[in-house]
Amino acid sequence: MKLKIKYFGMLTEITQCTEEEIPLLKGKVQDVIRFLIHKYPLLENRDFKIAQNQIVVSNQATLTSEEIALLPPFSGG
Amino acid sequence: MNHRYSRHIALSEIGIEGQQKLTNARVLVVGAGGLGCPILQYLTAAGIGKIGIIDFDKIEISNLQRQILFDEKTIGENKALIAKKKLERLNGSIEIKAYPEQLTYQNAINYFKEYDIIVDGTDNFETRYLINDAAILTDKPLVYGAIYKFEGQVAVFNYKGGPSYRCLFPSPPKGEAIPNCNDLGVLGVLPGIIGTMQANEVLKIILGFGTVLSGKLLCYDALQMQIHTMILQKSITEINKIKSKREEFSRNKFSNELCNKNAPTIHIKEALLRNNIQLIDVRESHEMPFIKGDNILNISLKELKENLSKIQANKEVMIFCQSGYRSKKAVEILNKEGIYNCWSIEESAIEIANVLADNKLEINNKIDEKI
Numbered sequence: 001m002k003l004k005i006k007y008f009g010m011l012t013e014i015t016q017c018t019e020e021e022i023p024l025l026k027g028k029v030q031d032v033i034r035f036l037i038h039k040y041p042l043l044e045n046r047d048f049k050i051a052q053n054q055i056v057v058s059n060q061a062t063l064t065s066e067e068i069a070l071l072p073p074f075s076g077g
Numbered sequence: 078m079n080h081r082y083s084r085h086i087a088l089s090e091i092g093i094e095g096q097q098k099l100t101n102a103r104v105l106v107v108g109a110g111g112l113g114c115p116i117l118q119y120l121t122a123a124g125i126g127k128i129g130i131i132d133f134d135k136i137e138i139s140n141l142q143r144q145i146l147f148d149e150k151t152i153g154e155n156k157a158l159i160a161k162k163k164l165e166r167l168n169g170s171i172e173i174k175a176y177p178e179q180l181t182y183q184n185a186i187n188y189f190k191e192y193d194i195i196v197d198g199t200d201n202f203e204t205r206y207l208i209n210d211a212a213i214l215t216d217k218p219l220v221y222g223a224i225y226k227f228e229g230q231v232a233v234f235n236y237k238g239g240p241s242y243r244c245l246f247p248s249p250p251k252g253e254a255i256p257n258c259n260d261l262g263v264l265g266v267l268p269g270i271i272g273t274m275q276a277n278e279v280l281k282i283i284l285g286f287g288t289v290l291s292g293k294l295l296c297y298d299a300l301q302m303q304i305h306t307m308i309l310q311k312s313i314t315e316i317n318k319i320k321s322k323r324e325e326f327s328r329n330k331f332s333n334e335l336c337n338k339n340a341p342t343i344h345i346k347e348a349l350l351r352n353n354i355q356l357i358d359v360r361e362s363h364e365m366p367f368i369k370g371d372n373i374l375n376i377s378l379k380e381l382k383e384n385l386s387k388i389q390a391n392k393e394v395m396i397f398c399q400s401g402y403r404s405k406k407a408v409e410i411l412n413k414e415g416i417y418n419c420w421s422i423e424e425s426a427i428e429i430a431n432v433l434a435d436n437k438l439e440i441n442n443k444i445d446e447k448i
Contacts (some may be wrong), residue, residue, distance in 0.1 A: 006305070008296055015412045018301065047250040051307040056245060056294070069298065071307065073435045074223035074230050076263060077112040077200040 003032065006069040007033045024066075030059040032068055046052045082124055082172075095284050096124065097304070100171075100375050102283045104194035105129040107180055109156040112222050112266030112275065113198035114146040119276035121164040125283075127172045129192055132156040133179040136361045143265040178365070180204055181401055183327055185211035194279055196220045198272065200247045203402050209234065209242040213319045214326060218282055218291075222275040229271035229297040232309070233278050236291040239404055241320065244312040245294060267299050282290065340408035343420040345432045348395040355392040358426075359407045360399055366430045378403045381410055394419035399426045 002021035012018050022039075025031050029050050039045045049056050053065035085091045085099075102125050106113050109132040116447065120128055134156050136147045144156075151159045161175035180199075185207060189195055195217050197208050205223070212219040218236040222229065234241045274295070281287045296305045348354060358368055359378040369375070376384045378398070388394060394411065394421060396404040404421040411419045422429060 002085075008298075019441065047246070049245060054091050054305065055308045056310060069305065069307065071245075071294070072225075073202070073250055074225040074228070075200060075202045075205065076224040076226075076261070077108055077110055077198050077222065 001066065004067045005036065006067070009072045009074055011043065011046060011048060011070050012070050013068070014040050016076060025063060027063055028059070029057055029061045029063060029068070031058060032063065036070075043070075043076075046072060081168075085123070090286050091284060098283050099124050099280070100126040102194070103127040103129075103192040104196060104279055105188060105196045105349075106196045106198055107131045107204065108200065109144075109146065109160040109195060109199035110134070110140070110198060110200060111143045111224065111263065112272040113156075113196075114144045114197055115269045115272035116198055116222075116276045116279075117164055118146060118167070118357055119273060120279060121168045121171065121173070123276075123280060124168065124171060125279075127174070127192070127390070129174045129176065129188065130157045130160050130371065131176040131178065131180050131188065132160070133177060133364065138181075143263065143268050145269070152344060169400070172225055172436040176292055181400055182207060183425070186215060189217055192217065194218050194220060194282055196279060198275070203400075205242065206249055210319045210326065213241055213316060220275045220278045220282070220357055222271045224263060224267050224271055226262065227267060227299045229267055229274075229299075231271060231274045231278070231290060231295040231297070232293060233282070233289050233291045236282065237309075239291040240311040241316055241319075247312070247315050262347060264299060270299065271297065275374045300426040310414070339422045340405040340412075341419075342401075342405075343395065344422045345395075345397075345422050345424045345429050348393075348420065348422055349432070349436055351393055351395075353392050354395050355389050356398045357388070357407070358395060358401075359396055359403050361427065364426070366397060366427060368426065368430050368433065370433070377408075378407055381407055383412070385411075385414055385416070388416060390416060395422055396420065397422040397424070397426060397429050400440055 001024040003024050004019060006019045006056055007015045025035060048070045051069040051071060053067055079086060082096045085096050085206050086093055088410050104120055106116050107374045109117060109130050117130060136151050136154055136156055136159060138152055141147060146160045155177040157175040160175045164173050166373045189211050195208060196213050197205060197219060209219060212235045219234040221232045221234055221242060281289050292309050294307045294309055296338055357374045358373055358375045358383060361377050374387055396407045398404040401423055406422050408419050
């Protein structure tokens with residue numbers, strides 16, 4: 001089993017992809033963030049919220065799903 | 078009226094009764110740019126009875142690629158005033174009010190009270206948080222839209238006790254300031270699509286049909302032509318934090334969280350009492366009120382780094398902007414460049430202009446002494 005990660009907005013400029021799969025992790029949402037920051041160190045300086053199975057959750061939430069999305073704030077208009 | 082709106086009235090879901098609801102509605106659109114133009118055009122065409130437009134900015138040629146209410150003849154004019162003029166030609170039977178000024182902590186609450194729905198068409202985090210907080214304090218639904226290159230976000234906040242923008246992003250980004258469309262580039266049709274979605278949410282709120290995009294964040298990707306809708310949770314803590322600061326709000330104490338908390342601040346009157354000062358206005362050259370003087374340098378925030386040589390290091394540098402946000406950023410930039418004797422003036426540009434007018438003689442004398 002794999003964990004599907006989706007990236008939005010300016011985060012795709014760091015990851016160079018809009019989605020990818022990583023090994024399935026157990027634990028909390030913040031464990032996924034830690035894994036991704038290790039893979040993409042530049043993510044550490046970015047603000048984003050996590051949606052798990054399309055529900056926005058806190059970093060303390062338990063990992064339950066197979067799909068995680070990283071949502072940065074947009075300011076343009 | 079019936080003939081103009083006959084295609085609305087023909088819809089059994091709207092009918093004459095629904096059209097009357099649109100006539101009775103009052104909608105305030107903050108920002109008449111990429112998002113604001115299509116929002117305003119559709120709301121005007123739909124016959125919203127009262128529409129407010131706030132924008133302090135002037136039209137530039139690079140806006141015409143996406144800001145569809147403007148044309149080559151209107152370059153250099155104020156966006157809110159030209160939008161009003163253009164929209165009145167589209168629909169002369171509604172009331173359109175233009176506010177050619179910046180939304181501030183001082184005026185937001187009073188303006189919001191005059192309307193039923195607030196629409197966010199701005200291009201910076203500072204104003205987005207201000208709009209969100211003022212919408213909470215006045216209990217108005219907020220139709221939010223934001224764009225980045227080829228992607229957009231849409232949501233309805235503060236609708237019937239639903240989540241607010243702060244429930245999603247509690248505080249403004251701490252990282253490097255994210256540039257706006259002018260600096261970054263944006264696909265011209267994108268704000269058209271996102272703005273039209275916002276107009277659609279406004280109509281749904283007024284007409285009371287369909288499912289309002291409350292408690293959700295719609296993420297649109299124009300390149301992949303995909304939409305993802307994320308579910309948001311309400312954070313009572315975040316909302317109560319705003320409600321508890323009602324008193325501080327109009328006194329502009331809020332904006333501090335957006336910027337460098339360590340930037341030293343000073344009151345304008347106190348700054349003028351110092352002996353050896355240089356005033357720097359970091360606003361864009363078109364921002365009102367114009368504040369000019371021998372002792373005042375006008376360098377916009379984005380040009381500050383390239384103009385360090387103009388700053389007299391032997392003086393105490395007093396920086397101001399429209400509301401106190403950019404001036405703190407400027408202090409941060411100067412500190413990084415090794416210039417430490419600088420302060421951010423707490424008062425807004427309008428207040429500073431008044432104080433300077435009262436003190437004109439004194440300031441001139443002080444400069445003469447030093448020169």
